Amino acid sequence: MTQKLKISSTLHCDVLIIGAGGAGLRCASALLEKKPGTHIIAVTKVANPQKSHTQTAQGGMAAVDPRDPNDKPIYHMFDTWKGSDCIADQNIIKKIVEAGWEQAVWMENHGMHFTRTEDGKLSKRTFGGHTVNFGESSAFRCVFEADRTGKGIMDNVWGESLKGGTKFINQAVVTELLFQDNRCVGAVIFKQKDGAFLSILAKATVFATGGNGQVFKVTTNCRQNTGDGNAIILQAGLPVMDPEAIQFHPTGIVGPGILASETLRSVGGILRNKQLEPFMKHYAPKMKELAPRDLVARAIETEIRKGRGILNPDHNIEHVWIDLRHLPDYVHDVEIPEVSGFFKKFINLDPKKDLCPVRPSNHYQMGGIPTNENGEVQKNPREMVPGLFAVGECAAASFHGFNRLGTNSLLELITMGKFAGEKIMDALGEDVPDAPRDAGERSFSLFSRFMEAGGKDNLGKIREEMRNLMTEKVGVFRTEQGMNDAIEGLRELKQRADRTALASQSLIMNQDLIQRWELNNLLDNAFVITKGALNRKESRGGHFRDDFPERDDTLHYHTLVHKTAFGDIHLKKRPVDMSLYEAKGEHYEKFGVIERKY
Amino acid sequence: MQDTYAVTLKIKRYDPETKKTWLQDYHLKAGRILRFTDLFRRINNELDPTLAWNSSCEHAQCGTCAVQVNGKPLLACELLVENAVAQFGTAVFKIEPITAAPVVRDLIVDLEQAYHRVHKAKPYIIERAEKSAAQDEIQILPRDLDRYVEATRCINCFCCATACISSENGFIGPNAVMASIIRLMDPREQAKEERLGLLYSEEGIYRCHTSKACSFVCPKEIDVAHFIALAKEGKFKETD
Numbered sequence: 001m002t003q004k005l006k007i008s009s010t011l012h013c014d015v016l017i018i019g020a021g022g023a024g025l026r027c028a029s030a031l032l033e034k035k036p037g038t039h040i041i042a043v044t045k046v047a048n049p050q051k052s053h054t055q056t057a058q059g060g061m062a063a064v065d066p067r068d069p070n071d072k073p074i075y076h077m078f079d080t081w082k083g084s085d086c087i088a089d090q091n092i093i094k095k096i097v098e099a100g101w102e103q104a105v106w107m108e109n110h111g112m113h114f115t116r117t118e119d120g121k122l123s124k125r126t127f128g129g130h131t132v133n134f135g136e137s138s139a140f141r142c143v144f145e146a147d148r149t150g151k152g153i154m155d156n157v158w159g160e161s162l163k164g165g166t167k168f169i170n171q172a173v174v175t176e177l178l179f180q181d182n183r184c185v186g187a188v189i190f191k192q193k194d195g196a197f198l199s200i201l202a203k204a205t206v207f208a209t210g211g212n213g214q215v216f217k218v219t220t221n222c223r224q225n226t227g228d229g230n231a232i233i234l235q236a237g238l239p240v241m242d243p244e245a246i247q248f249h250p251t252g253i254v255g256p257g258i259l260a261s262e263t264l265r266s267v268g269g270i271l272r273n274k275q276l277e278p279f280m281k282h283y284a285p286k287m288k289e290l291a292p293r294d295l296v297a298r299a300i301e302t303e304i305r306k307g308r309g310i311l312n313p314d315h316n317i318e319h320v321w322i323d324l325r326h327l328p329d330y331v332h333d334v335e336i337p338e339v340s341g342f343f344k345k346f347i348n349l350d351p352k353k354d355l356c357p358v359r360p361s362n363h364y365q366m367g368g369i370p371t372n373e374n375g376e377v378q379k380n381p382r383e384m385v386p387g388l389f390a391v392g393e394c395a396a397a398s399f400h401g402f403n404r405l406g407t408n409s410l411l412e413l414i415t416m417g418k419f420a421g422e423k424i425m426d427a428l429g430e431d432v433p434d435a436p437r438d439a440g441e442r443s444f445s446l447f448s449r450f451m452e453a454g455g456k457d458n459l460g461k462i463r464e465e466m467r468n469l470m471t472e473k474v475g476v477f478r479t480e481q482g483m484n485d486a487i488e489g490l491r492e493l494k495q496r497a498d499r500t501a502l503a504s505q506s507l508i509m510n511q512d513l514i515q516r517w518e519l520n521n522l523l524d525n526a527f528v529i530t531k532g533a534l535n536r537k538e539s540r541g542g543h544f545r546d547d548f549p550e551r552d553d554t555l556h557y558h559t560l561v562h563k564t565a566f567g568d569i570h571l572k573k574r575p576v577d578m579s580l581y582e583a584k585g586e587h588y589e590k591f592g593v594i595e596r597k598y
Numbered sequence: 599m600q601d602t603y604a605v606t607l608k609i610k611r612y613d614p615e616t617k618k619t620w621l622q623d624y625h626l627k628a629g630r631i632l633r634f635t636d637l638f639r640r641i642n643n644e645l646d647p648t649l650a651w652n653s654s655c656e657h658a659q660c661g662t663c664a665v666q667v668n669g670k671p672l673l674a675c676e677l678l679v680e681n682a683v684a685q686f687g688t689a690v691f692k693i694e695p696i697t698a699a700p701v702v703r704d705l706i707v708d709l710e711q712a713y714h715r716v717h718k719a720k721p722y723i724i725e726r727a728e729k730s731a732a733q734d735e736i737q738i739l740p741r742d743l744d745r746y747v748e749a750t751r752c753i754n755c756f757c758c759a760t761a762c763i764s765s766e767n768g769f770i771g772p773n774a775v776m777a778s779i780i781r782l783m784d785p786r787e788q789a790k791e792e793r794l795g796l797l798y799s800e801e802g803i804y805r806c807h808t809s810k811a812c813s814f815v816c817p818k819e820i821d822v823a824h825f826i827a828l829a830k831e832g833k834f835k836e837t838d
Contacts, residue, residue: 046654046660047652047654047662047709047710048709048710048713048754050660050661050753050754051654051655051660051661051662052654052660053654053655055655055659055660055753056655056657056659056660065734067734101734105734105735108734108735108736109726109729109735109736109786110722110723110726111722111723111726111781111784111786111787113747113750113784114735116737116738116739116740116743117740118739118740119737119739120735120737120738120739120740121735121737122735146747148751151659151751151753152750155721155750156722158721159721159722159723160722162717162721162722163720163722168710170709170710171710193702193708193710222654222655222656222660223653223654223655223656224654256633256636256656256657258656258657313601314629314630314631315629315631338659342657345658345676345678346631346633346657346676346678347631348631348678348680348681458643458644458647459647460639460642460643460647461643464643503646503647503648504647504648506613506614506615508614508615508702508703509614509650509702509703509706510650511642511647511648511651512642512647512648
């Protein structure tokens with residue numbers, strides 16, 4: 001019954017970019033700027049690069065303006081280090097922070113529509129966790145395009161890539177990486193539109209596939225963010241780093257989980273509980289609403305757990321309020337129009353008059369495919385995978401450690417994209433290698449199994465059950481018991497998924513087939529997140545263990561997770577780079593393993 | 599205000615293997631603030647996993663989920679059940695794909711083909727203005743930015759192109775024209791002549807019959823017709 005699956009054609013290029021969001025296309029732009037005519041193929045899962053998740057980032061991008069008399073890169077490095085709960089890599093922090101302003105200027109010069117000051121310069125605003133003078137006061141460090149900064153960046157790097165002649169393959173997924181003598185030589189992709197597998201051979205392959213937010217029920221992530229990059233890397237026998245480091249954004253809008261940006265708090269929004277008490281003063285007396293995300297998320301979750309939340313009857317979800325009623329119309333209309341509009345659009349409330357319901361939502365994977373400072377993928381801490389790069393949310397260099405500061409992700413996307421692009425330039429002289437003889441076999445075998453399963457169940461329901469399970473057991477608060485339950489649950493869901501028949505055998509734009517493939521990836525991601533979280537018997541940044549509520553500095557290392565088969569996981573360690581501390585330069589003591597208090 | 603609504607979605611289906619087109623009815627009980635994308639997902643999970651529909655961000659920032667509901671192009675992710683009932687005065691909704699590109703399956707169109715028009719409009723700076731060595735950013739005063747910043751909010755959902763009465767008569771389309779107009783108004787763009795060439799070409803703004811359907815349907819509430827009117831008035835020829 002099964003159709004014979006085959007590679008319908010083989011393409012050759014200089015650079016294959018898988019995932020055409022902000023990081024992937026900043027990489028493409030860097031390549032095309034330095035070496036016009038570079039033959040780049042960019043593959044995206046969405047209908048057009050403009051539909052990528054980068055598009056949805058609201059608040060802005062952190063970048064220290066050298067003209068600012070108050071701010072310095074060392075302050076930004078400190079904030080990032082402290083925010084990461086002292087487990088980001090300091091060589092990465094230094095490299096990214098120092099490149100920030102140059103990249104903001106690059107974006108502006110290439111046409112991004114940043115919000116301006118009265119004299120026409122880039123406007124800046126504050127953001128949670130960003131300070132001057134090592135925590136003394138809030139820093140004005142975030143450049144932005146109203147509350148659609150991600151869209152500005154996305155339009156910009158997409159435009160530049162298009163202008164440079166990048167060939168786009170839209171609505172396609174990567175199903176396997178290709179290797180020749182341990183060198184990555186490209187990938188097999190599946191084009192949904194015509195149901196065809198392609199081999200794409202390249203001198204360099206860049207993974208920029210985004211995050212895995214769809215593992216959780218309440219998430220700010222796009223529908224396509226199913227952790228495909230992590231899953232394909234694991235399938236290739238390579239490790240994923242710190243998968244348990246998941247950020248829950250404190251203020252997702254009930255119930256679609258849409259992000260209500262930190263901007264709402266930076267312009268003066270106040271979080272209130274059922275009694276309308278502004279409760280943040282009990283959790284972060286100094287920073288209050290502007291404390292880092294994980295602290296605010298746990299504060300809200302604690303309020304809800306202590307019975308001070310409010311139940312939304314339509315979505316059966318508990319939440320707290322964000323109060324924006326006291327803000328002037330100007331702020332509503334000019335500074336937060338999109339976000340303010342979300343409440344009107346998606347829950348029929350007017351934030352000028354009504355309290356708005358928010359709760360913690362899955363937001364960001366800080367961990368991911370381990371790389372060095374050039375985005376080169378690591379097999380282990382000493383060895384790279386030749387020809388393979390990873391940038392953006394799917395990758396972990398690691399800039400964010402266990403907690404990402406707002407506005408640092410857009411900064412990471414464009415800087416790491418650019419660094420990878422520059423490094424790739426070195427590889428461009430070499431000949432494009434041949435395809436390995438068994439190219440596609442792994443994909444065909446997987447897809448055939450999907451198509452041959454005959455059991456009656458619903459794949460969408462299995463996915464929803466997994467998302468509920470992960471939100472409940474491996475979410476904002478985690479315990480050993482809960483996560484052991486999750487492991488059992490995931491094994492059962494995997495078995496059910498493997499038995500379930502597809503609703504249609506067609507290869508052409510078969511949503512059920514793609515979601516079946518995604519479900520495999522989601523389950524792989526869920527499994528390594530849970531295993532990583534079980535293993536880390538401490539609380540650090542976004543990873544909070546109810547049974548180990550304190551940070552344990554004897555666990556000061558990254559975890560590399562390998563998978564041999566589903567459920568068969570091996571853990572290794574990668575040291576944390578402490579080069580800023582070890583250099584003993586000015587303020588080096590700020591980069592030790594310090595207390596994280598706001 | 600009702601808590602739940604009994605809705606009927608009459609969805610236009612298309613199977614690329616058999617080339618067959620048909621209307622299929624789905625009956626659902628839906629909470630008042632569920633969105634149409636939530637309904638599609640429920641159809642997949644409870645009634646029919648074969649129904650194909652497209653979305654990405656599902657909060658009106660990407661424009662992937664554009665469909666026609668009772669003839670009006672809109673984003674399915676921001677249409678709440680209670681608003682739909684109020685707006686259309688019925689709980690029966692005919693859902694069809696947008697017309698800006700050929701259908702691939704069911705509600706999914708080949709956006710790549712629709713985007714070809716935007717590519718023609720060159721959605722980037724063709725030739726950048728030189729800046730002095732002392733400058734970082736090229737300075738743009740807020741009042742100058744304000745003239746065109748609304749247009750930069752366009753997400754290329756192609757609702758305007760679907761509603762446009764000239765779309766099928768060789769017009770490049772409202773969103774594509776606007777992509778070029780943004781750069782005509784952007785002081786950083788030098789290639790004004792090339793842009794004017796497209797604007798006043800065979801597929802340019804004189805194909806527009808000023809029905810203003812684009813502004814009427816735009817989910818981002820951009821007054822698209824205003825920007826086209828500026829071009830028709832010859833505004834960009836004078837200023838630069």
